[in-house]
Structure formats: C-alpha cells, structure tokens
Amino acid sequence: MRLSRFLIIALLAGASAGCYYVHTVRGQLDVMSRREPIRAVIDDPSTPPGLKARLETVLDVREFASHELDLPDNDSYRSYADIGRAFVAWNVFAAPEFSVEPKEWCFPVVGCVTYRGYFDGDKAEAYAARLEDDGFDVYVGSVPAYSTLGHFDDPVLSTMLYWDDVYVASIIFHELAHQLLYVRDDAAFSEAFASVVGDAGVRHWLAAAGREDLLAEFEAARDREAAFASLVANGRERLHEIYVSGLPGEAMSEAKAQEFARVEEAYRLLVAGWDGFDAYGPWFDGGINNAKLVSVATYNDFAPAFRALLARCRDELPCFYARAEELAGLSLEERHERLRLLMAVSGNCSRPSA
Numbered sequence: 001m002r003l004s005r006f007l008i009i010a011l012l013a014g015a016s017a018g019c020y021y022v023h024t025v026r027g028q029l030d031v032m033s034r035r036e037p038i039r040a041v042i043d044d045p046s047t048p049p050g051l052k053a054r055l056e057t058v059l060d061v062r063e064f065a066s067h068e069l070d071l072p073d074n075d076s077y078r079s080y081a082d083i084g085r086a087f088v089a090w091n092v093f094a095a096p097e098f099s100v101e102p103k104e105w106c107f108p109v110v111g112c113v114t115y116r117g118y119f120d121g122d123k124a125e126a127y128a129a130r131l132e133d134d135g136f137d138v139y140v141g142s143v144p145a146y147s148t149l150g151h152f153d154d155p156v157l158s159t160m161l162y163w164d165d166v167y168v169a170s171i172i173f174h175e176l177a178h179q180l181l182y183v184r185d186d187a188a189f190s191e192a193f194a195s196v197v198g199d200a201g202v203r204h205w206l207a208a209a210g211r212e213d214l215l216a217e218f219e220a221a222r223d224r225e226a227a228f229a230s231l232v233a234n235g236r237e238r239l240h241e242i243y244v245s246g247l248p249g250e251a252m253s254e255a256k257a258q259e260f261a262r263v264e265e266a267y268r269l270l271v272a273g274w275d276g277f278d279a280y281g282p283w284f285d286g287g288i289n290n291a292k293l294v295s296v297a298t299y300n301d302f303a304p305a306f307r308a309l310l311a312r313c314r315d316e317l318p319c320f321y322a323r324a325e326e327l328a329g330l331s332l333e334e335r336h337e338r339l340r341l342l343m344a345v346s347g348n349c350s351r352p353s354a
Helices: 007-011 019-033 038-043 049-068 121-133 158-162 165-180 187-208 212-243 249-273 290-300 303-312 317-328 332-346
Strands: 035-037 079-081 089-096 105-107 111-113 116-118 136-143
Touching (some): 038 049, 038 079, 165 212, 187 317, 187 332, 303 332, 317 332
16 A cells, blocks of 8 residues: 655644644654664674665665656665564544545645554554544554655664565655655645656666566556556445435445445455455455545545656656646646546546545
8 A cells, every 4th residue: 555654744733733743743753763874784793684685775776766766865765763663653544424535634834634643553543433433434554654755854664674675665766756746735646646756766766777577566566556546446436426415324324335345346356357466455354434445545546647647758757747846836626627637638537536
C-alpha cells in the first residue's frame, strides 16, 4: 500500500492540539535523536554486513534522486535511525457510516488531510475506537516511513529496511517528491503526484543499473496495484450511488454489506488471475468498510491522471514537474477538473473523491 506523511502537520498544529501535539512532538524528537550519518554507520566495524550493504544501496539511491531525477539535494535520507519497532507510525482514517467521503483533520501550513497519525499504535487504536463510538467507520494503517516536507532532515528508518531495495527506493523518491511539490488542503493531488514520481524514479534507477529482471517484477507489482486500486475505486463509486439513493437505514445497511461482499469476491477473482499471488489479502483482514476505501483513495485516485501527464512529457521528469506545478497553481476545483479530464482522455473514468 502507499505510504503517508503526517508529522509536520502535528508539529505545526500548535498548543491547541493539546495531548496530541505533545505526543507527536515527543515522537518526532525521538526519531531525530536516533539519527546517525549513513556513511558513519557503514564504516562502523560493529555494523552487520547485511545492513552495510543495504545502506550502500540507499546512498546510491539518494545520489540518483538528486542528480538524475532532479529531486531536492539536501540532507534528507542521508542519515539512518534505528527506531526499534516494525513501524514508525499508525494512521487513523475515518468516514461516516453511509458516505465514502473521508473525515478530515486540518492544521496550519499543510491544511487538511484525510488521516491523523500517531507514533504509538495503542494511541491510534484508542482514538479510532472513540471515532467508532461516534458512528464512524474507522481503519488504522501502519506506516513504515514519512516525510516532514523538508522542514527537518528526514532519516532513512530501520522500518523502511524491512522492505526490498526497490521498495525502499520508491519510498525515498516518493518522500522527496513531497519536498519538491506539496499542495495545501489537497492530499489527493499531493499523494498521487508523489506516488507517480516514486514509480518513475524506480524505473529510471533500474534502467540505469541494467536490472531488467527487477524492472519486470516492479512493473508486474504496479500492474497488480493498479488493478486493486481500480477495483476499490469502482466499489467506492457504487457505494456512493447507494448512499445518495435515499434508501431507508436498514435497506441501506444491507446494500452496503452486499457491495463490500462484491468487492471481496472481485478481489478473489483478481488473485486467481495472479496465479494465487495474494498481494492485498491482509488489507481485507477483519473485513472492509468506508474508511478502508478512503485509505486507498487518498494515494491512488488521481494517479492515472499524473501517469497520463508524465506520458505527455515523454517520461521527462523536469517537464512533468513543471506541468504539475502549473496544476498546483490552480484553484482546487479547477485543478481537480483538469485531473479528471486527463483521466478521461487516458481512458480511466473512475470517480475520485470530492
């Protein structure tokens, strides 16, 4: 699943955020205090050989990002932090019982986003439980990486290295893309832009290294991801029609449950076409709800539009960045209309969230 970044939101939220503000400041300071220069970790005789090799690859990826992809050349992802747990954070997503529009949380500087993040999984679950008591569908997703949008020198986290080198590269490219372009109050635009930059960066990196084998695996994985995202988007669109239909409560609940069952069955058919490769099975664990659909929408709704824009630029990233910057300068309504037009022209007509 796609990654998220949230901590700069909390850090700039101000004292009015109360205990949540204190929690995120402490979490961010803890991560920052664990940073060590990557080269120093590699040169340390006590560092395990496997970790040294992974970090050498990270340095190669980091140099490639700035010198070949025109991503920010700064101190982000040039240090390493072992945080001693499997995930750095947990994001809470929520949506009303009969709506596929996400609940939003708003903060200074970055505006409104569709999730609220915690450094402690128990705190995230407790907050989600309170939202559930208020009638929301909720979902808590674990996060291996994040970006502070360039306000801090973000480290490579030990949680990122649970994944393979290709995925780590995509994370670094994705998060640096946030530093290059981030639009306040438009998480769908910002996340889709960063996701497409991450994918394009991996393709350039693997091609430059002559790793056609890994590139083929990467393309297959992205094809599966696109199929999954389309399946979820189609289900969300059908649910939207159900929710605005005016059905009485009990009938609407039944129609909602039937649509979720339809999404699960459609996924089983996808897995059969993937020769049993159950790429997104864990996402379905515990059932699905409106909030889970929101978590996918945030990162994927406008990705087809950005892929079409990149194709128009003949895969030249400087051109792509310039065109994305032009879109960022439009009003939210006009920007989304342009993105929907790009999707229609490219043949993807799924309805993005409003």
